[in-house]
Amino acid sequence: MPDQEPVRERLVKGALELFEERGYDATSVGDVAARAQVGRTTLFRYFGSKEALVFPDHDLLMQQCQDRLSAAGPSSMSVAVTDCARIVLDHYLAEDKLARSRYRLTSSVPALRDHEIATVSRYVRLFTKYLQSASPDDAAGQLRAELFSHAVVAAHNHVLRRWLRGEINDARHELTTAMETAQVLLRPSDDLDSSSAVVILSTNRSIESLLPQLRQALDDLET
Incomplete structure (x- = not known):
């Protein structure tokens, strides 16, 4: 590796x-330090664990997203959230081969996949916090904010995985289309047509905890 890197x-x-080359479990932090031609102390100065070497930039990305959301007004909060999705996607696109290598690794190591899922939940919580602060206090408005947060993250991950697998080339364009689809979830019911829609999402909340909000939202739509 070049000395100037x-x-x-x-x-x-x-x-x-x-x-x-060797497998995640078979590689020690000492092996990594030796490959990078630094000491273990130097490695731990930059990264607190072996796991952190796989996900080195999410704290920075989270801060960038929080800064973008903090700068947005209530009327532009949904745009700020979709901008955050673009910030994260652009980071992965810039990494290119590193991002693809990480994807292969997290797909094959359960512990890393669990860590990735936990990281995704952090983005959902961050988006939900800001969106709900700018949404109506009624149950339907708060629920739309939470659903939109999940939808943005799911849409981003869908586009990112397609790019990582080599299924698409223009990931930025596809993300724009995906975000336009997600925006529908923020529209009040009287702005929608009379057709029905079913939204399926993944959440770390139990269905029991979501049911009261869903029932209240349905009641609000019927009144």
Whole structure:
């Protein structure tokens, strides 16, 4: 590896290379430090764990998203949320081969997949917090905000996975289309046509905890 390459980048690249060559569990932090030509102390100065080497930038991305949301007014909050999805997608697109290597790794290592799911939940909670603060206090408005947060993250992940698998080339265009679809969830019921829709989403909340909100939202739609 070139001497001028930043230590942090050498560590991340070296870690992903070794994880693919030897397997995640069979690779130690000492192996990664040696590949990057640094000591273990230096590695832990940058990363607190082996797991953090696989997901090195989510804290930075979360902060960028929070900054974007904090700067948005109530009327532009949904646009700010979709901008956050673009911020994260652009980061992965810039990583290119590293992002594809991470995808292969997280697809094959259950512990890393669990970590990724937990990270996704952080984005959902962040978006929900800001959207609900700018939404009507009624149950239907609060529920639409939560559904939209899940929809944005699900749409982003759908587009990202298609790009990582090589199924699409213009991920940015596809994300724009996906975000336009997600925006429908924020529209009040009287702005929609009379057709019915079923929304299926993944959430870390139990169905029992969601049912009261869903029932209240349905009651509001019928009145």
